[in-house]
Amino acid sequence: MTSLAETLTLEAVPRRRWTGWHVAAGLTSMLALLPVLSLGAEAARGSTGLWSHLAGTVLLSALADTLVLLTGVGLIAGCLGVALAWLVTAHDFPGRRLLEWALLLPLAVPTYIVAYAYLDILHPIGALQGAIRWFLGYSSPRDFRLPDIRSLIGCIFLLSLVLYPYVYLTTRAMFLTQSANLCDAARTLGVPRRHLFRRVALPLARPAIAVGVSLALMEALNDIGASEFLGVRTLTVSIYTTWITRNDLAGATQIALLLLLIVVALVSFERWARRRQGYATAARSRPMEPLRSRGLRGTGLFLLGAVPVCLGFVVPAGYLVLEAFKRWQFAGLSPRLVSEALNTVLYAGGATVLTLVAGVVAAFALRLSAGRLPALLYRLSTIGYAMPGTVVAIGVLLVVAPLDRFIDGTSRQWFGVSTGLWFIGSGAALIYAYAVRFLAITAGSADAGLARVPRSLDDAARTLGYTAGGALRAVHLPLTRASLSAGALLVFVDCVKELPATLLLRPLNFETFATHLYGEAARGTYEEASIAALAIVAVGILPVIVLSRVGRNA
Secondary structure (H helix, E strand, O other): OOOHHHHHHHHHOOOOOOOHHHHHHHHHHHHHHHHHHHHHHHHHHOOHHHHHHHHHHHHHHHHHHHHHHHHHHHHHHHHHHHHHHHHHHHEEOOOHHHHHHHOOHHHHOOHHHHHHHHHHHOOOOOHHHHHHHHHHOOOOOOOOOOOOOOOHHHHHHHHHHHHHHHHHHHHHHHHHHOEHHHHHHHHHOOOOHHHHHHHHHHHHOHHHHHHHHHHHHHHHHHOOHHHHHOOOOOHHHHHHHHHHHOOOHHHHHHHHHHHHHHHHHHHHHHHHHOOOOOOOOOOOOOEOOOEEOOHHHHHHHHHHHHHHHHHHHHHHHHHHHHHHHHHHHHHOOOHHHHHHHHHHHHHHHHHHHHHHHHHHHHHHHHHHOOOHHHHHHHHHHOHHHHOOHHHHHHHHHHHHHHHHHHHHHHHHHHHOOOOOOHHHHHOHHHHHHHHHHHHHHHHHHHHHHHHOOOHHHHHHHHHOOOOHHHHHHHHHHHHOHHHHHHHHHHHHHHHHHOOHHHHHHOOOOOOOHHHHHHHHHHHOOHHHHHHHHHHHHHHHHHHHHHHHHHHHHO
């Protein structure tokens, strides 16, 4: 017989009970991991001759353009984001409150829409260059024209204007949490105020900068529309052209594997940059006191911070409003736009519901049993967020295509009826790709919300006879509603804006706002897609509002 002390000790240690929630979490992680495994298996089956052919025709030039693009975007977006974060944190000037949230607005404009807008705005025979030539006394584009935006440098510049908010957001949060005591200590050691940024703030913010730059670079890797519009042949564009134009899925798969390796390198760099980083904050620390600037200096600081907002949001959004109004006056609202809006909302909404359910399952299973295996399942379920849409699309196709063939063959054999490509033809494959790509958002939101629910409420629910599922419905979901709603909103907006996966997995004769815009821009008929582009931007403003509120509460 065990003693009373041994019995109490055994009862004090929580038992790791495996339930249906853990099985569901395992299935969720497996569904998220299947595209990656299928991609690796398919690429491994490719011949060495295919690799040498791709290296001679596609890979070297695409890899060089991709690395130059990532280097340029990382440097410009990183420097711009850090400088703007320090500007609104360390300085107090008229309009600073407005800039704090306005600097996030470029996030509402997808990269392909910025390229789409600037291609028309900066066209050699467009209104802007025409006005410049008139002012300078030139009569023809042959006499004077601005440098062509269709270049690698133009692509780097435009992507940086859209992606710098990732660095700004993470770095500003780090600057806000830095204690003024550290700055005071540096001042007492003889560091001038003008050197506080370089000697104190910047070294402490390095982990946040690494996170923001990594996010910006992964978004640049995911881009397909802006790079193709601007004539830059990145690996992502090469995947699309190799698969769709050349009808070479094996080649596209191997290029996607190389792109996945670059993503792994970026994630590894981000973790390496944060290695051995630990910070201790004083219990009664006070935030850093911003330097007050008024008059001409304050106005100059405001204008300096307003330039990226104007170039990254105001100019393209204003162009879209003008062109949409002109299009509406000329032809009204096309019935085609109504069907595209319905497709966009239905598929994005369906993917949001699926992703939200899967994210709650993954996070709740981790809460029920905090061990290595549940934590591993949770991490595996969020792996898709680090992968570009083209890579996810190819992996999903490799999973569902054999399943489609199996269902069609079985139906022919037993019922004499062909089902066709059921998953691909119905759009289920597209919803699956959305869910894999953005599951990390809802899983993270659910995990963050559940972390705020005291464990004592779980015990109280159990003593009242609730099962784990009953406690989730009665206790956890009501208390995490705000966090789950924010996660669902972010997923919905990302699905609306997602272009690469939608282009590659959409059914025949299926158009969303994003694919409509891509098609019109590829044909050079920019004004035809202005209403669709404006609708995407309007939807994209919603998460910016959420992020601005979070920033004010930081």
